[in-house]
Amino acid sequence: MHFAFTEDQLLFRDTVAEFFANECPPEKVRWSWDDEVGRDASTWAALAEMGVIGLTVPEAFGGMGMNEIDLLPILTEAGRYAYPAPLVETVAVVAPLLAESAPSEIAEKWLPGIADGSVIATVELDGQPFVNDMHIANLLIAQRGDRLFAVPGENVRSTAQVSVDGARRLFSVEWDEADAELIASGEAGVQAANRAFDRGAAATAAMLVGLSEQMIAMTVAYVVDRKQFGVPIGSFQAVKHHLADAELKVSFARPVVWAAAYGLATNSDEVAREVSMAKCFASDAAEVVARKALQTHGAIGYTTEHDLHFWLKRSWALASSWGDALWHRRRVAHILLDN
Amino acid sequence: MDLNFTPAEEAFRAEARAWLEANVPVGLPSGDTAEGFALHVEWEKKLFDARWSVVSWPEEYGGRGASLWEWLIFEEEYYRAGGPQRVTQNGIFLLAPTIFEFGTEEQKARFLPRMAAADDLWCQGWSEPDAGSDLAGIKSRAARDDERGGWVINGQKTWTTRGAFCNWLFGLFRTDPDAARHSGMTYLMVPLETPGVTVRGVERLDGDEGFAEVFFDDVFVPDDLVLGGVNEGWGVAMATTSSERGLTLRSPGRFCAAADRLVDLWKRQAAAGEHPERVESMRDDVAQSWMEAEAYRLATLADVTGLVNGVSQGARSSLTKIFWSELDVNLNETALRLLGPAAELIETSPAAVDGGAWMKGFEFALSGPIYAGTNEIQRNVVAERVLGLPRK
Ligand SMILES: Cc1cc2nc3c(=O)[nH]c(=O)nc-3n(C[C@H](O)[C@H](O)[C@H](O)COP(=O)(O)OP(=O)(O)OC[C@H]3O[C@@H](n4cnc5c(N)ncnc54)[C@H](O)[C@@H]3O)c2cc1C
Numbered sequence: 001m002h003f004a005f006t007e008d009q010l011l012f013r014d015t016v017a018e019f020f021a022n023e024c025p026p027e028k029v030r031w032s033w034d035d036e037v038g039r040d041a042s043t044w045a046a047l048a049e050m051g052v053i054g055l056t057v058p059e060a061f062g063g064m065g066m067n068e069i070d071l072l073p074i075l076t077e078a079g080r081y082a083y084p085a086p087l088v089e090t091v092a093v094v095a096p097l098l099a100e101s102a103p104s105e106i107a108e109k110w111l112p113g114i115a116d117g118s119v120i121a122t123v124e125l126d127g128q129p130f131v132n133d134m135h136i137a138n139l140l141i142a143q144r145g146d147r148l149f150a151v152p153g154e155n156v157r158s159t160a161q162v163s164v165d166g167a168r169r170l171f172s173v174e175w176d177e178a179d180a181e182l183i184a185s186g187e188a189g190v191q192a193a194n195r196a197f198d199r200g201a202a203a204t205a206a207m208l209v210g211l212s213e214q215m216i217a218m219t220v221a222y223v224v225d226r227k228q229f230g231v232p233i234g235s236f237q238a239v240k241h242h243l244a245d246a247e248l249k250v251s252f253a254r255p256v257v258w259a260a261a262y263g264l265a266t267n268s269d270e271v272a273r274e275v276s277m278a279k280c281f282a283s284d285a286a287e288v289v290a291r292k293a294l295q296t297h298g299a300i301g302y303t304t305e306h307d308l309h310f311w312l313k314r315s316w317a318l319a320s321s322w323g324d325a326l327w328h329r330r331r332v333a334h335i336l337l338d339n
Numbered sequence: 340m341d342l343n344f345t346p347a348e349e350a351f352r353a354e355a356r357a358w359l360e361a362n363v364p365v366g367l368p369s370g371d372t373a374e375g376f377a378l379h380v381e382w383e384k385k386l387f388d389a390r391w392s393v394v395s396w397p398e399e400y401g402g403r404g405a406s407l408w409e410w411l412i413f414e415e416e417y418y419r420a421g422g423p424q425r426v427t428q429n430g431i432f433l434l435a436p437t438i439f440e441f442g443t444e445e446q447k448a449r450f451l452p453r454m455a456a457a458d459d460l461w462c463q464g465w466s467e468p469d470a471g472s473d474l475a476g477i478k479s480r481a482a483r484d485d486e487r488g489g490w491v492i493n494g495q496k497t498w499t500t501r502g503a504f505c506n507w508l509f510g511l512f513r514t515d516p517d518a519a520r521h522s523g524m525t526y527l528m529v530p531l532e533t534p535g536v537t538v539r540g541v542e543r544l545d546g547d548e549g550f551a552e553v554f555f556d557d558v559f560v561p562d563d564l565v566l567g568g569v570n571e572g573w574g575v576a577m578a579t580t581s582s583e584r585g586l587t588l589r590s591p592g593r594f595c596a597a598a599d600r601l602v603d604l605w606k607r608q609a610a611a612g613e614h615p616e617r618v619e620s621m622r623d624d625v626a627q628s629w630m631e632a633e634a635y636r637l638a639t640l641a642d643v644t645g646l647v648n649g650v651s652q653g654a655r656s657s658l659t660k661i662f663w664s665e666l667d668v669n670l671n672e673t674a675l676r677l678l679g680p681a682a683e684l685i686e687t688s689p690a691a692v693d694g695g696a697w698m699k700g701f702e703f704a705l706s707g708p709i710y711a712g713t714n715e716i717q718r719n720v721v722a723e724r725v726l727g728l729p730r731k
Binding site: 001002003006069223224234235237239240241243244247248251252253254256259261266277281326329330332333336337 | 408631
């Protein structure tokens with residue numbers, strides 16, 4: 001029994017964290033809101049150079065051949081810095097799906113490009129109607145019932161949807177089967193889609209942990225600095241207890257998320273339950289933390305001039321995508337109660 | 340990362356499971372009544388005879404020298420088999436770690452084996468009528484008696500769990516009344532048979548005589564019953580309270596077993612078909628309670644991984660205490676809502692479900708946010724010592 005990351009995993013994570021600290025400061029997130037495309041190719045390319053984009057691509061296709069235990073801590077850092085590009089879709093979902101479930105000619109066609117950063121991939125699964133970052137994606141993996149398809153980006157017709165998080169780029173998509181390649185169908189298709197969904201949910205949970213930790217850090221810094229009645233507001237017990245509640249929520253979501261990473265990486269029999277617990281706890285935590293953070297910032301947190309709202313809105317968006325807390329709690333209920 | 344136990348640990352689990360399944364008593368009455376307590380002590384002696392009472396202690400004191408992981412496994416199996424809460428807990432889980440850390444060799448040899456064997460039964464004397472959360476406000480006084488080589492205690496302790504059934508008390512007493520608030524206290528171990536001690540049982544919320552008040556009237560305690568240094572009791576006591584908040588007192592096994600029983604209760608209620616809408620509407624809450632227990636188990640695995648690699652929990656143990664105490668309340672509350680009109684029926688009522696265990700469990704759970712440092716105090720600790728907010 002050893003429920004912790006290795007030195008190497010932590011080192012990789014810290015390297016990526018340092019990269020985001022330099023390359024994705026709050027001004028960059030603000031730029032993503034304001035810019036029409038909102039994504040810069042150089043950051044993605046640098047992440048590919050570091051091995052992050054190809055982390056889950058098998059070594060035979062030029063990737064690192066690593067798993068969720070290596071990946072999720074890195075996604076937590078991406079969440080901490082509110083990095084807006086489709087890491088969950090490309091790295092956590094599509095690359096493992098192609099490696100695991102696609103015929104070899106399809107895998108060979110796309111995986112090397114993912115690893116070297118030239119292919120950005122996104123995904124549309126049943127129950128997940130809005131597609132992230134279709135505007136920059138070269139590849140869409142899409143589900144139709146029990147069939148999964150690879151659709152080249154140029155064959156997808158998309159309509160922009162607008163998220164409360166202005167750094168997100170969401171789309172409704174349409175495409176024709178004649179323009180797509182079948183990856184899997186029948187039982188294999190359903191299994192691949194379920195696995196893809198679980199990977200997306202766990203990866204998003206890891207991001208939510210990072211978002212929550214960052215909201216707590218920002219709020220702690222603020223309440224130590226801000227004075228009312230001649231003292232820092234962080235000395236008031238009501239403020240302390242809001243923050244203690246926030247810390248409590250994220251502290252008990254974190255190990256649940258790591259357990260889901262382990263469950264995915266080791267093909268656990270109980271992976272559905274493990275992943276749903278992770279997304280449920282991480283979504284709930286982020287929602288509570290966001291509330292506490294806003295409340296203890298007061299009106300300054302209620303402006304779009306202050307950075308806090310980037311994190312609040314990303315939390316709301318991610319808490320409800322890939323299954324919200326309610327959906328995942330119900331899935332656990334079904335697993336526990338209906339047999 | 341590896342969430343498997345080793346074959347040796349699994350063998351330990353199998354051995355514990357086999358013994359517990361064959362020996363755990365069914366339907367013991369509450370250990371917080373005089374008759375119930377005696378039956379619990381009998382059970383604890385049986386545990387000791389099979390060397391299961393204190394598995395993590397060295398063999399010379401009655402343990403098996405088990406690792407922290409094996410201890411967790413044992414706890415899991417103990418509650419899985421339906422084992423009752425340990426009436427020896429204040430000794431084995433709270434005092435013993437302090438004796439291991441601060442005691443002399445003579446004290447270890449004298450107290451630990453008898454504690455493990457349930458020959459000595461210990462209660463905890465911190466709180467006083469005017470000192471609850473503000474423990475440093477204690478007034479009970481131990482005055483120096485050079486002639487006899489010891490201390491003479493006058494004062495009162497209160498809320499002493501199972502004080503009316505125990506024969507020893509450990510606690511804090513003021514030995515230097517002129518010292519600053521957190522100094523001048525000494526950690527003493529007091530035989531309750533000593534002349535001048537009066538113990539009065541007090542009925543708790545659940546109707547059991549689980550509390551006691553302990554009065555000290557010129558009670559003499561010899562020097563060899565001082566644990567740690569004279570006037571250094573605060574630091575020694577803090578070691579005990581951190582065991583109480585953290586791992587040792589509330590291992591996840593108890594909550595996981597209770598969560599499994601809750602799932603089972605839901606299934607039985609669903610099968611009985613009496614309140615289908617109520618049962619249906621409780622699905623999410625049952626799942627939430629089960630997940631909270633599981634989250635506590637996972638958090639514990641992470642904490643123990645830290646501990647075995649030399650990283651202690653420190654002030655984060657306050658987060659642990661808030662989490663287990665609140666999950667316990669939620670879990671029992673969920674069960675009561677599931678029971679609806681039967682929720683209020685207690686043990687002695689013929690129609691009570693599961694012998695009224697859920698109301699009893701609820702009443703007990705409600706004390707969790709109060710004892711071992713109230714959850715308000717724990718939230719202060721989290722804010723100040725985990726997050727670094729200013730104290731004033
Ligand atoms: C079941 C049970 C078993 C117990 N067993 C023992 C035992 O064996 N030995 C023993 O010594 N004691 C025992 N206690 C007593 C326990 O330690 C005290 O109840 C606890 O320390 C709180 O003290 P108090 O009850 O005096 O409440 P108070 O300290 O008076 O607190 C009352 C309320 O005020 C709040 N409050 C107080 N100070 C603050 C603050 N600074 N900030 C915010 N809120 C505050 C508290 O959180 C609480 O909500 C037991 C208690 C219970 C319920």
